[in-house]
Amino acid sequence: MSEAIRVEGIVKEFPVGDTRIRVLHGIDVDVNSGELTYLVGESGSGKTTLISIIAGILYPTAGRVSVFGTDIYDLSDNQLVRFRLQTIGFIFQQYNLIPTLTAAENAAVPLVAAGMRRAEAVDRGRALLERLNIGDQAEKLPRQLSGGQQQRVAIARALVHEPRLVVCDEPTAALDAKSGRRVMDLLREVALASERAVIIVTHDNRIFDLADRILQMEDGRITRDGKQMPEGH
Numbered sequence: 001m002s003e004a005i006r007v008e009g010i011v012k013e014f015p016v017g018d019t020r021i022r023v024l025h026g027i028d029v030d031v032n033s034g035e036l037t038y039l040v041g042e043s044g045s046g047k048t049t050l051i052s053i054i055a056g057i058l059y060p061t062a063g064r065v066s067v068f069g070t071d072i073y074d075l076s077d078n079q080l081v082r083f084r085l086q087t088i089g090f091i092f093q094q095y096n097l098i099p100t101l102t103a104a105e106n107a108a109v110p111l112v113a114a115g116m117r118r119a120e121a122v123d124r125g126r127a128l129l130e131r132l133n134i135g136d137q138a139e140k141l142p143r144q145l146s147g148g149q150q151q152r153v154a155i156a157r158a159l160v161h162e163p164r165l166v167v168c169d170e171p172t173a174a175l176d177a178k179s180g181r182r183v184m185d186l187l188r189e190v191a192l193a194s195e196r197a198v199i200i201v202t203h204d205n206r207i208f209d210l211a212d213r214i215l216q217m218e219d220g221r222i223t224r225d226g227k228q229m230p231e232g233h
């Protein structure tokens with residue numbers, strides 16, 4: 001276990017009308033590799049905003065984020081895009097699949113973007129779909145898949161290039177218990193590999209027992225940091 005992510009003094013404000021609202025109030029936290037870290041808290045507490053900043057897709061108003069030793073907001077826009085492509089996999093609440101590509105092609109997108117030959121990339125995408133138990137759906141288009149199947153394609157796409165940091169927003173919400181477990185097994189395997197880290201935002205009490213560490217947010221602050229679920233969940 002070693003420090004993978006360092007978050008220091010993160011403040012985020014959004015403009016609303018003529019004013020600005022502050023949704024993150026100066027967050028300091030480290031995340032270790034070798035652990036599954038969960039981020040929990042009520043709707044609106046700032047979880048998605050924080051993981052988006054950690055994943056390099058939303059600029060903070062103030063503060064620093066270091067991902068495996070790189071201060072990501074010191075990078076130029078182009079460098080950040082490249083760093084994100086190579087190092088970070090993000091599983092969004094919306095699946096954001098490309099409607100004209102098959103499931104296997106969607107899963108292969110990060111590899112193709114990194115320059116891998118298309119046929120080899122699609123083979124790897126298909127192999128990951130098999131591990132997620134939807135290998136038989138690999139040649140279908142997203143609109144021919146159920147919500148849970150689309151979610152697993154999105155998960156395959158986030159993992160296919162073996163990013164060192166995987167950030168997930170409700171990865172199991174649309175899945176039945178068995179599919180959810182498969183996804184979690186895969187994410188745990190990633191987290192336990194050396195020099196890789198996984199952060200999961202979740203309300204899914206079926207998977208709480210799998211967390212190594214649980215961070216709780218309230219009103220834009222981290223108010224608990226421990227192994228146990230806070231009361232009320």
Ligand SMILES: Nc1ncnc2c1ncn2[C@@H]1O[C@H](COP(=O)(O)OP(=O)(O)OP(=O)(O)O)[C@@H](O)[C@H]1O
Pocket residue numbers: 014015016023041042043044045046047048049050
């Ligand atoms: N682009 C935006 N403009 C203005 N306010 C925003 C914007 N994005 C988020 N917010 C506000 O920031 C706060 C935190 O939102 P966030 O989505 O991070 O919460 P969350 O904890 O992930 O909630 P949920 O569990 O419902 O997804 C909310 O009050 C939300 O309304």
